[in-house]
Amino acid sequence: MKPKDLRTELLPVWCSGCGDFGVLKGLTQALSDLNVAPEKLAVISGIGCSSRLPGYVKAYSFNTIHGRALPIASGLKTARPELTTVVVGGDGDGFSIGLGHLPHAIRRDINITYIVMDNGIYGLTKGQASPTTELESKRSRGLAGGDEQPLNPVLLVLSAGCGFVARTHAGNMPHMRDMMKQAIEYPGFSFVHVLAGCVTYQPRNYSDLLLQRSYELPVEYDKTDLGAAINAVRDGRFALGVIYKRPLEEVSATAGAASEEEWTPPDAVLKQDLPTE
Amino acid sequence: METRTEAMPASSATATPLRSLVIAIAGSGGDGVALIGDLLLKMAAHQGLYGILVQSYGPQIRGGESAVVLRIGDREICYEGEDTDVLVCFRASDLKRFKGSLHLHDESQLILEEKDPGALPDWLGTMKKPAFRHPFATWDGDVEVAGEPKNMMALALVCRALGWPESLAQQALAERFSHKPALVERNMPTFRKAYEAPNVPQLLQLKGHGVPLVVETGNEAVARGAMSAGLEFFAGYPITPSSEVMETLIDELPAVGGRVIQAEDEISALGMVVGASFGGVPSMTATSGPGLSLMTEMMGLSSMAEIPTVIVDCQRAGPATGMPSRTEQSDLYHAIYGGHGDFPRAVLGVFDVVHARDVMFRAFELAENYQLPVLVLSDAYVAQRRQIRDGVTDRRDKPRRWRWTPEDAPARFQLSEDQPVNAFRVPGTPGGTYLAAGIEHTEDGNPSADPGVHQRMSEKRFRKLESIAADTRGWVRTFGDPKAAKGIIAWGSSFGMLSEWIETHPEYRVFMPEILHPFPLEAFTEWRKGLDETTTVELSYQGQFHRYLSSLTDMNGVRSFARSGGLPMSMRELDEMLGLSATRKER
Ligand SMILES: Cc1ncc(C[n+]2csc(CCOP(=O)(O)OP(=O)(O)O)c2C)c(N)n1
Ligand code: SF4
Ligand SMILES: [Mg+2]
Numbered sequence: 001m002k003p004k005d006l007r008t009e010l011l012p013v014w015c016s017g018c019g020d021f022g023v024l025k026g027l028t029q030a031l032s033d034l035n036v037a038p039e040k041l042a043v044i045s046g047i048g049c050s051s052r053l054p055g056y057v058k059a060y061s062f063n064t065i066h067g068r069a070l071p072i073a074s075g076l077k078t079a080r081p082e083l084t085t086v087v088v089g090g091d092g093d094g095f096s097i098g099l100g101h102l103p104h105a106i107r108r109d110i111n112i113t114y115i116v117m118d119n120g121i122y123g124l125t126k127g128q129a130s131p132t133t134e135l136e137s138k139r140s141r142g143l144a145g146g147d148e149q150p151l152n153p154v155l156l157v158l159s160a161g162c163g164f165v166a167r168t169h170a171g172n173m174p175h176m177r178d179m180m181k182q183a184i185e186y187p188g189f190s191f192v193h194v195l196a197g198c199v200t201y202q203p204r205n206y207s208d209l210l211l212q213r214s215y216e217l218p219v220e221y222d223k224t225d226l227g228a229a230i231n232a233v234r235d236g237r238f239a240l241g242v243i244y245k246r247p248l249e250e251v252s253a254t255a256g257a258a259s260e261e262e263w264t265p266p267d268a269v270l271k272q273d274l275p276t277e
Numbered sequence: 278m279e280t281r282t283e284a285m286p287a288s289s290a291t292a293t294p295l296r297s298l299v300i301a302i303a304g305s306g307g308d309g310v311a312l313i314g315d316l317l318l319k320m321a322a323h324q325g326l327y328g329i330l331v332q333s334y335g336p337q338i339r340g341g342e343s344a345v346v347l348r349i350g351d352r353e354i355c356y357e358g359e360d361t362d363v364l365v366c367f368r369a370s371d372l373k374r375f376k377g378s379l380h381l382h383d384e385s386q387l388i389l390e391e392k393d394p395g396a397l398p399d400w401l402g403t404m405k406k407p408a409f410r411h412p413f414a415t416w417d418g419d420v421e422v423a424g425e426p427k428n429m430m431a432l433a434l435v436c437r438a439l440g441w442p443e444s445l446a447q448q449a450l451a452e453r454f455s456h457k458p459a460l461v462e463r464n465m466p467t468f469r470k471a472y473e474a475p476n477v478p479q480l481l482q483l484k485g486h487g488v489p490l491v492v493e494t495g496n497e498a499v500a501r502g503a504m505s506a507g508l509e510f511f512a513g514y515p516i517t518p519s520s521e522v523m524e525t526l527i528d529e530l531p532a533v534g535g536r537v538i539q540a541e542d543e544i545s546a547l548g549m550v551v552g553a554s555f556g557g558v559p560s561m562t563a564t565s566g567p568g569l570s571l572m573t574e575m576m577g578l579s580s581m582a583e584i585p586t587v588i589v590d591c592q593r594a595g596p597a598t599g600m601p602s603r604t605e606q607s608d609l610y611h612a613i614y615g616g617h618g619d620f621p622r623a624v625l626g627v628f629d630v631v632h633a634r635d636v637m638f639r640a641f642e643l644a645e646n647y648q649l650p651v652l653v654l655s656d657a658y659v660a661q662r663r664q665i666r667d668g669v670t671d672r673r674d675k676p677r678r679w680r681w682t683p684e685d686a687p688a689r690f691q692l693s694e695d696q697p698v699n700a701f702r703v704p705g706t707p708g709g710t711y712l713a714a715g716i717e718h719t720e721d722g723n724p725s726a727d728p729g730v731h732q733r734m735s736e737k738r739f740r741k742l743e744s745i746a747a748d749t750r751g752w753v754r755t756f757g758d759p760k761a762a763k764g765i766i767a768w769g770s771s772f773g774m775l776s777e778w779i780e781t782h783p784e785y786r787v788f789m790p791e792i793l794h795p796f797p798l799e800a801f802t803e804w805r806k807g808l809d810e811t812t813t814v815e816l817s818y819q820g821q822f823h824r825y826l827s828s829l830t831d832m833n834g835v836r837s838f839a840r841s842g843g844l845p846m847s848m849r850e851l852d853e854m855l856g857l858s859a860t861r862k863e864r
Contacts, residue, residue: 039707055712060704063714068548075549078536079510080556104541
C-alpha cells in the first residue's frame with residue numbers, strides 16, 4: 001500500500017506551511033513501509049490542530065477529547081492487541097492537560113507509539129503559551145507564564161522509563177519516516193518528539209530556528225545507554241535521532257511481573273474488620 | 278433476566294411469615310467482629326437459610342469500633358431488620374458509635390463480657406431477659422491483656438444458642454482459611470471451650486431448606502453480573518465503596534480471557550473503557566461519586582461518538598469527599614443530567630444483591646444495543662452488604678453489538694428515520710475504517726460546525742431514548758395491594774426495607790422504577806391512579822428524585838420525604854414520618 005492510499009479524502013484544515021503536514025506525510029510513509037493495512041490500524045488523538053491528524057489517515061481513527069488520547073489508546077490496545085495503535089497530538093494536549101497520563105502509559109509499557117507535534121504553542125486556541133513555550137518568547141510576547149520554566153518532555157519520558165525515545169524535525173522527511181518506522185516497530189511504548197512549526201502563532205522562521213538548535217546524534221552514540229540519553233537532552237540543543245532504545249531482551253522483563261503467591265497478613269483472623277478508605 | 282437453578286425451592290414466594298433473627302456484634306478494630314458475622318452468614322447459607330450482613334465502622338479510619346448486624350431467616354431477606362434480637366458486646370463503651378443502628382426489645386438476648394463494668398447506653402433500649410455474661414477477656418488485675426481470640430468464643434456461643442453443630446463452624450472456618458489450615462486448628466480449642474460453657478441461652482431455632490446457598494456482596498454481584506453479560510474489559514480506580522468490583526474482576530475476569538487495568542485516575546479509567554469498547558469489546562468501569570465527577574467528560578464522549586459503555590456508581594454520602602463509607606441516593610442528578618451539552622444516556626437503579634446481576638445484564642443489553650453510556654446506580658448500602666441468595670445459572674444469550682459488514686449502511690452515523698443506531702464498525706473489519714469523534718460530525722464522522730448537522734445529529738442520538746423507553750416500559754417493580762389508597766414511590770436500595778414494610782401496611786402500594794432514565798412514565802401514570810395520598814421516599818437532602826419526577830409529570834400534592842444519607846432508611850423512621858405509630862414486628 002502506497003502512502004497516499006493511507007490517506008482519506010478529507011482535506012487538512014491546517015494553515016498552509018503548518019509543520020503538521022510533514023508529520024502526516026512521514027507517518028503514512030512509515031506505515032506504508034511497514035505494510036500496515038488500514039483495517040489493522042488505529043490512530044487516536046486528543047484535541048488541537050495536530051490532533052486533527054487521525055481524520056486524514058485511512059484507519060479506525062478516533063479524535064477524542066483534549067488530553068485523553070493515551071487512556072483511550074491504552075484501553076483499545078489492551079482489548080485489541082493485534083491492532084497497530086498510534087497516538088498523535090500536540091504539546092498542550094500531551095504535556096499540559098494530558099500530562100498525568102503519560103508516565104502511566106509508559107509504566108504499563110503497552111505497545112503504542114506516541115507522536116507529539118511540539119510547536120511550542122497552543123495553535124487551535126490561537127496562540128497561548130504551552131508548557132514548552134520558551135521563556136524569552138513568553139516574555140517578549142506578553143504570554144502567560146513568563147516566570148514559568150518550560151518543560152523538557154524528552155527528559156521527562158526518559159525518567160518515566162520509556163523504552164523507545166526519538167526526536168525528529170517536521171521538515172526532514174526521510175528522518176521523520178525513519179524515526180516513526182522504528183518507533184512503530186518497537187514492541188513496547190514508544191515516544192517520538194517532533195519539532196514542528198506553527199506558521200500562524202510562532203515566528204515565520206520558527207521551524208528554521210528549531211533546526212538551527214538541532215543536531216543529529218553521531219553514529220557512535222550508544223542509544224542503549226540511558227545515562228548518555230539523559231546527557232544528550234539536558235542542554236538547550238535538540239538531539240535528533242533515536243535517543244534511547246531499551247535493549248529488546250529487557251523489554252519483556254518490564255512488561256508486567258508474574259502474579260505472586262497470595263499474601264495474607266499473619267494475624268488474619270483477628271484483623272478482618274479494618275475498614276478501607 | 279437470570280434463571281435461578283431448578284433445585285431451588287421458591288422460598289421467597291411462599292406466604293408463610295418470615296421467621297428471622299437479628300444479631301448485632303460490636304467490638305473494636307482488633308476484635309475480629311466482621312469475621313464472626315462472615316462465618317455465621319456462611320454457616321446459615323450452608324443450611325439453606327437466607328440472610329444479610331451489614332457492617333458499620335466508627336468514624337475512625339483504622340482500628341476504631343466496628344459492628345456487624347446480621348439477620349438470618351427462612352426466606353430471602355434484603356433488609357437487616359429493626360430490632361436487635363441478640364447483641365454480643367465485648368465492651369459497653371464500644372456501643373456509643375452505633376447509636377441509631379441498634380435497638381433492644383423485651384425479648385432481646387445480650388451476651389456481654391463478664392467483667393465489663395460499663396453501663397449500656399440509654400438509647401439502646403431495654404430487655405426483660407437477663408444478660409448472659411462470659412469471660413471473653415483475659416485480665417491482669419484490672420488491666421485487660423492479650424488472650425485467646427474473643428471472636429472465636431463469640432462465634433461458639435452464638436452457634437450454641439442457635440443450636441448449630443460445631444462441625445458447621447469448623448467447615449466454615451476451613452473454607453474461609455483454606456490456605457491456613459493450621460490456624461483453624463489452633464483456634465478450635467478456644468471455640469470448643471466456649472461452645473461447652475454452662476447455661477448458654479437458647480435462641481430461635483431456624484430451619485433452612487437444606488440446599489446450600491450463595492453468599493455474595495453487592496459489589497461481587499455487580500462484577501459477576503457484568504461477566505455473565507459478556508464483560509471482557511474493565512478499568513477502574515480504587516474508591517470506597519466500589520473497590521471490590523475491581524478486586525473481584527482482578528480475581529475472576531482474566532481467568533475467562535478478559536482484561537483488567539487499574540488506571541491512574543477515573544478520567545483514564547473511563548477513557549480506557551471507551552477505547553476498549555471502540556475496539557468492539559464489551560467494557561465497563563465502577564466508581565463512586567468523586568470518580569463519577571471525573572468521568573463526566575468521558576460520558577459525553579461515549580455518547581457523542583456512540584460507543585457503548587457501562588458505568589457503575591456505588592453512591593456514597595455527600596459532595597467532595599463526603600462520607601466515603603456511608604450510603605446516599607444523591608448522584609441521581611449527576612447521572613441523569615451531568616455533563617456539558619445535550620447527550621443521551623440511560624440510568625438504572627440497583628435494589629439489592631439479587632437484583633444487581635439482573636441489572637448488570639440489562640445495562641449491557643442497553644449499552645450494546647444503543648451504543649451509549651449506561652449508568653448503574655448502586656450505593657454503599659447495597660455494595661458493601663453480604664446477602665445470601667439462591668444459586669443462578671447464567672443466561673446464554675448475551676447482549677451482542679450489531680457489527681458492521683459491507684452490506685450495511687455506507688456511513689457510520691447514517692441518518693435514518695426508523696433506525697436509532699447504525700451497525701458498529703469494529704476495528705479489523707476490512708472496508709470499515711472511519712473517524713470516530715467527540716467533535717460534532719457528519720454521517721461519515723468528519724468534523725462539522727454546521728448548525729443543521731448538529732441539530733440532525735442531536736435528533737439522531739436522542740432518538741435512542743425513545744426506543745429505550747419503549748423497550749423498558751415494564752422495568753418497574755410494584756408491590757402491595759394495587760387498589761390501596763396510599764402510595765410510596767422510591768428507588769434503589771430502599772427496596773429491601775419497603776418490600777418488608779408493605780407486609781404490615783396493607784393500606785399502601787409501592788412503586789419502584791428499575792430504570793430511572795428514561796423514566797417509565799406510562800407505568801407510573803397507570804400505577805398512581807386512584808391514590809389519595811402519595812409520598813416519595815429517598816436519601817437525598819435536596820430530594821433529587823422527587824424533583825426529577827416533578828420535571829416529568831404532575832407531582833402536585835405528592836409529599837416528599839427526603840433526608841441526607843448516612844444511614845439507610847428504617848421502617849421505624851418511615852412509620853414516624855408517615856405519622857403511623859411505630860408498629861412492633863411480630864416474631
Ligand atoms: C477540556 C478542554 N479544555 C480546553 C480546550 C481548548 N483547547 C483545545 S486545543 C487546546 C490546546 C491545543 O494545543 P496543542 O495541544 O499544542 O495543539 P496544537 O493546536 O498546537 O497542535 C486547547 C486549550 C478543550 N478543547 N478542552
Ligand atoms: S495554527 Fe499553527 S498549528 Fe494550527 S494549523 Fe495553523 S500553523 Fe498549524
Ligand atoms: Mg501545540
